[in-house]
Amino acid sequence: MEELRDKILNHLYKGEYVSGRELASLFKVSRTAIWKGVNSLRELGYVIDSLPKKGYLLKAPPDLLLPYEIRRGLKARLLGRRIEHYDQVSSTNDIAKELAEKGVPEGTVVIAETQTTGKGRLGREWFSPEGGVWLSVVLRPGVSPDEVPRVALLLGVAVARTLSAFGVDSKLKWPNDVLVGGKKVCGILTEMDAELERVNFVIAGIGINVNNKVEDFPEEFRKSATSLVTEQGKEVPRAALVRLLLEELEEAYGLFTRGNFQAVLGEWRSLSGTLGRKVKIITHGKTLTGVAVDVDEEGALLLTLKDGSPARVLSGDCIHLQ
Ligand code: BTN
Numbered sequence: 001m002e003e004l005r006d007k008i009l010n011h012l013y014k015g016e017y018v019s020g021r022e023l024a025s026l027f028k029v030s031r032t033a034i035w036k037g038v039n040s041l042r043e044l045g046y047v048i049d050s051l052p053k054k055g056y057l058l059k060a061p062p063d064l065l066l067p068y069e070i071r072r073g074l075k076a077r078l079l080g081r082r083i084e085h086y087d088q089v090s091s092t093n094d095i096a097k098e099l100a101e102k103g104v105p106e107g108t109v110v111i112a113e114t115q116t117t118g119k120g121r122l123g124r125e126w127f128s129p130e131g132g133v134w135l136s137v138v139l140r141p142g143v144s145p146d147e148v149p150r151v152a153l154l155l156g157v158a159v160a161r162t163l164s165a166f167g168v169d170s171k172l173k174w175p176n177d178v179l180v181g182g183k184k185v186c187g188i189l190t191e192m193d194a195e196l197e198r199v200n201f202v203i204a205g206i207g208i209n210v211n212n213k214v215e216d217f218p219e220e221f222r223k224s225a226t227s228l229v230t231e232q233g234k235e236v237p238r239a240a241l242v243r244l245l246l247e248e249l250e251e252a253y254g255l256f257t258r259g260n261f262q263a264v265l266g267e268w269r270s271l272s273g274t275l276g277r278k279v280k281i282i283t284h285g286k287t288l289t290g291v292a293v294d295v296d297e298e299g300a301l302l303l304t305l306k307d308g309s310p311a312r313v314l315s316g317d318c319i320h321l322q
Contacts, residue, residue, distance in 0.1 A: 004029065006068055008037045012048065012058035013072070019055030061239075063211075065111045065133065069239035076250040078107040079137060080243075086112040091119045091126075093191055093205040096136035100193070100201040106140040107250075111242065118207065121189055122317060127221065131212035131229070133238055137249065139202040141257055145194040148202055149299035149314060152176040152190045154256050154264045155204055158248035159186050160271045165244055166236055168228060171273030174292065174301045174318050178208075179273055182320075183226035185209050206245070211235045261297065268295060274318060279303070283316030292318075 007027055011018050020038075024031045038056055042048055045062025061069060067083035074080055082105060089095050089112045096110040112134050118126030128134045139151065156176045163170045163178070163185070170186075171179045178186035189205040209227030217225055228236045255263050269275060274292045281288045281301065290305040301318070303311040 004033065004037045005041055008034065008041065009046075009058075009068055012046075012056060015058070017051065017054035017057045019053075022055065063235075063238065064113060065135075065239055065242055070109075070111075070242050070246070072239075072243070074243050074246060076107075076246045079246040079250045079253070080107065080109050081105065082108040084108070084110045086110070088112060088114045088116060090117045091115050091205075092134050092136040093119055093189060093203050096138050096203045096205075097191065097193070100138045100140075100203065104138055106138060106201075108138040109135055109246065110138075111135040119189060119205070120187055126187060126189075126207050127218060128207060129212050129216065131210060131238075132227070133206070133208040133210050133242055133245075135242065136203050136205040137246075139204055139253065141199060141202060141253075143199055143257075144197055145192065145199055146298065148190065148192050148194075148199060149175065150256060150261055150264075150297075151202055151204060151253075152188055153268050153295070153299050154252040154261075155188045155190070155206060155249065157264055157267050157271060158245060158252045159188070159206060159208065161248045161252075162241060162245045163228070166228065166241060168231060170271070172268060172271045173320065174272070174274040174279075174295065175299065175315065180226050180228075180231050182273075183224055185226050185228065185231070204249075208241075208245075210238050210241065265295065265297065274301070274320065278321040280319040280321055281313050281316045282319075283313050288313065289321070 020031045020034045023034045038048055047059040049057040049059050067085050092110040092112050114130055115128035115134050118128035120126040152175050156172045159178045160170045173179050176188040177184050186208040191203045193200040211229045212227050214227055214230045252264050277292055279292045288311055290303040292301055293304055294302045300312050300314045305311050
């Protein structure tokens, strides 16, 4: 059914009336099958007009992150070759992990309209209402576990590039928050399954506040978070945003897997809102205060502490102080 539905949609997207008879003979199926296909598209939320002698006309697609909508014109070849879409899941990272364990190919994307228990970094909850983009990608980089923190940085670069194409300037906060006007618009959670020397898979979880309004956020996030609709005052076509995000991710990930992480790092540095700032880092129960001077090739943050001594932090929570 999904295949027939996609074929019908391809036709409907031409923007002209097409009759059930024409579609049936084109796809070598019965007119009833076409009628059922059109109705199931309507159930998904597609607004399809039908006129007795003219046939069907697509009036509007639904504002959902449907695989068909994301794939329309998608240039990425690895990322998004399989897309699993859900109305609601616990956490797309958890579903992606289950699929990865079952052996789904690299580049599989799990995307949901809402998450009931979205996961943030450091065991926090991630508020995931309708209107956002909550997705996870299964990656299988042939690298050792200590190279994985780099993936988080490249994800941030890909998100910032995507937002910029949609007219939003953003900055990256180490390790991988994306900020607009100092407020968090996107969070990234990478989780890995590895043995001592070998990574089995990495789940790259990305949450972007897109058309969900900040006034609907829980009180405690209203000051520190933002969304694209709040920043721009207009809604963003989410499927188009995800399409570009997958393309940008594929490019940055390709640089990393081909051994050119330096190029990604250079871009991370120029997009960084952390470097040059006074920061407080909480890592493994310790608090460090100093100036963030650089990020090294492993994705670690290099600091100059108050007493002038250097410090290197591979993971933790970062607070911008000035
Ligand atoms: C953070 O900044 O704390 C990271 C937030 C990551 C949220 C995304 S939403 C999609 C994916 N699924 C999850 O449960 N979490 C990540």
